Amino acid sequence: MFKALVVDKDAEGKTFAAVKELQDAQLPDGNVTVAVQYSTLNYKDGLCLGSGGGLVKTYPHVPGIDFAGTVEASDDPRYGPGDKVVLTGWRVGEIHWGGYAQKARVNADWLVPLPQGLNTRQAMAIGTAGLTAMLAVRALEKQGLHTDQGPVLVTGAAGGVGSVAVAILAQLGYEVAAVTGRAEQGEYLQGLGAGQIVAREELNEVSRRPLEREVWAGCIDAVGGEMLARVLGQMKYGASVAALGLAGGAQLPTTVLPFILRGVNLLGIDSVMRTYDDRIDAWARLASDLPLQKLEAMVQEVGLAELPDLGRAILKGQVKGRVVVDLNA
Numbered sequence: 522m523f524k525a526l527v528v529d530k531d532a533e534g535k536t537f538a539a540v541k542e543l544q545d546a547q548l549p550d551g552n553v554t555v556a557v558q559y560s561t562l563n564y565k566d567g568l569c570l571g572s573g574g575g576l577v578k579t580y581p582h583v584p585g586i587d588f589a590g591t592v593e594a595s596d597d598p599r600y601g602p603g604d605k606v607v608l609t610g611w612r613v614g615e616i617h618w619g620g621y622a623q624k625a626r627v628n629a630d631w632l633v634p635l636p637q638g639l640n641t642r643q644a645m646a647i648g649t650a651g652l653t654a655m656l657a658v659r660a661l662e663k664q665g666l667h668t669d670q671g672p673v674l675v676t677g678a679a680g681g682v683g684s685v686a687v688a689i690l691a692q693l694g695y696e697v698a699a700v701t702g703r704a705e706q707g708e709y710l711q712g713l714g715a716g717q718i719v720a721r722e723e724l725n726e727v728s729r730r731p732l733e734r735e736v737w738a739g740c741i742d743a744v745g746g747e748m749l750a751r752v753l754g755q756m757k758y759g760a761s762v763a764a765l766g767l768a769g770g771a772q773l774p775t776t777v778l779p780f781i782l783r784g785v786n787l788l789g790i791d792s793v794m795r796t797y798d799d800r801i802d803a804w805a806r807l808a809s810d811l812p813l814q815k816l817e818a819m820v821q822e823v824g825l826a827e828l829p830d831l832g833r834a835i836l837k838g839q840v841k842g843r844v845v846v847d848l849n850a
């Protein structure tokens with residue numbers, strides 16, 4: 522028997538989540554069984570803990586889009602009992618059962634070995650949010666971003682992706698401008714390395730002018746919507762925006778002018794279907810470029826029973842930094 526947070530649907534189609542005891546025989550198909558030590562809470566988990574947001578197809582369901590733990594049994598030659606592993610992506614926690622359980626059974630292709638220099642708790646303090654932040658940093662670097670080009674904007678900065686993005690960029694020597702709707706998180710963001718705090722109100726309305734003064738050398742955007750549209754018009758000539766989220770909306774009410782008059786690049790960032798090599802590389806960069814004391818400053822640790830409330834909170838943009846779930850709490 523093992524503990525899991527199970528989401529089910531009642532006759533009226535309303536979902537409800539509860540901690541339950543499950544048996545190994547109830548685990549889904551897969552060739553590696555992992556004793557999960559830590560999972561996390563990401564924006565997508567908020568959706569999967571509640572209505573499902575169109576991501577969850579069958580119930581009962583175990584959410585948790587990422588986890589770290591120890592291999593218990595494996596039919597795949599790449600992993601054996603006792604190996605420490607990390608899982609992100611591959612729609613685990615959405616169409617496959619995920620990490621909100623003391624045991625998970627998955628496909629070996631979806632795993633990576635625990636990165637050197639990180640323990641399982643630290644790997645999940647980073648989690649999908651942090652991996653995505655690193656993928657965005659790498660994409661901007663590939664476009665030629667350098668520390669001498671000016672400030673790099675991070676939107677949704679006090680959230681999970683934003684917090685890690687601020688800390689990585691600052692560690693790499695960039696001047697970081699952090700956009701937040703929570704003025705009270707200014708000190709927290711400065712502690713992570715933000716040199717400038719930008720109030721959300723300054724950017725969350727579309728300007729009547731499609732092009733404004735050129736300000737930002739790069740941007741990591743977790744918000745989308747009107748804020749992304751606004752930011753595109755403020756990018757420096759030839760600069761790039763890594764778009765990875767939709768916390769503020771999925772629409773993009775912009776014009777082509779930033780692209781055709783200023784050569785601005787809009788880079789799409791997906792963390793879910795990344796190749797093994799790509800994930801290995803991004804995790805290695807995280808282990809080297811993210812200061813662990815800053816990572817710790819972002820973390821709150823919880824047990825399974827606290828997740829339904831926190832899931833509702835993250836969808837309202839009320840969670841600060843990263844939530845780590847201890848499966849043995």
Ligand code: NDP
Binds near residue numbers: 563744765770838
């Ligand atoms: P969080 O909720 O932790 O962070 C989102 C932040 O966005 C909030 O903390 C808040 O920051 C800000 N925000 C929330 N609502 C609004 C709004 N209406 N207008 C403007 N800003 C808002 O979520 P995550 O960091 O886990 O995820 C962020 C986004 O990235 C989500 O949309 C998620 O789906 C996406 N994502 C995408 C991935 C990919 O592979 N592309 C992987 C992981 C996440 P503040 O209070 O500082 O303003």
